[in-house]
Amino acid sequence: MTATLIYIHGFLSSPLSTKAQQLGEFVAAQYPDIDYIVPGLSNNPGEACQQVDRLVQDCLRQRASPLGLVGSSLGGFLATVMAERYDLPAVLINPAVEPHNFAEHFIGAHRNPYTEVDFSLTTADIDGLRDMGVVPQTSRYWVLVQEADEVLDYRRALDFYRGSKMTVEAGGDHSFQGFDRHLAAVVDFLQLA
Template identity: 65%
Template sequence: MTAGLIYIHGFISSPQSHKAQLLCRYVAKHHPDIHYMVPSLSNQPAAAFRQLDQLVQNFLQEKTGPLGLVGSSMGGFFATALAERYRLPAVLVNPAVQPHTFGEHFIGAHHNPYTGVDFKLEQADIDVLQSLVVKPEAGRYWLMVQEQDETLNYRDAVEFYSGVQMTVEPGGDHSFQHFDRHLAAIMAFLHLSPSAD
């Protein structure tokens, strides 16, 4: 059986993000049998979600092992939609909660410094985000937030994901400092580690 792990990066980010690379190195060293995927997502929400949806479908059709998700920021939002659609376990790191409510921050011109791409978001993109909001089923999530997240209010996630396993750390920031301390536990939670059996 081949297990899979998808890391979903956030808005204006890339597979080169610090957490994606930490997880990549950890999996390569400790779980080389796991198929680790970090797609470079479109800056447009609809296209990004289509990419992820197709990736999950392809894995589930071709592989026989379990699949887990780790999503950060906007990636946590996408991970929630995918987890509910396909009944997958997911770890959410400082996730965006109902990002369509921040439409005024998204609409307009943006630059992705990781990829060098300039792009624009419109109201239609915000509508796509709203259409992806789902009620999370508590048993499939581990919420990880830090109270000093400078981008998102951690309380929004704690409230929205009420009832899920959660780690709320004092201090920190939006990048989730010391993420590497949790990697072994993340693999176990996603049932991708022998210690989870």
């Protein structure tokens, strides 16, 4: 029975992100029986959520095997939405918590540095994030944060996921420096091996 691991990248990111690549290389080398999937998501958060939802539904429908999620930043928020919707375990890396509360300054034009795709976010996109709001069942999460995250206040994640397994590291940044130190523990936590 093949387990599946879905990595959900964040805003202005892609499957080419360092963490997605590190986890993929680790899984391929150490757990070749795990099906590792990193979808290239829309730059629009609502569309990205729909893409992930369809992927999770397809995995659950086609396989009677364990499924785990890893999400970074806004991908951590989307992983939380999916984990609650489908009763799945998830590892969250510097996750965005209630992103509608701080995303207004993202309204306007952007370019994804990985894909070089130009796009715009609107007030309706931010409202869509609010509509996705969730209350986490804390036993299903492992939250990894670094205190020097320059994008998100790590303390919001500590409050939101209170009662979950937590790893809080001094220093670091939003990319979560040294993520590769946790790769084996990620697979173990998700009970995929």
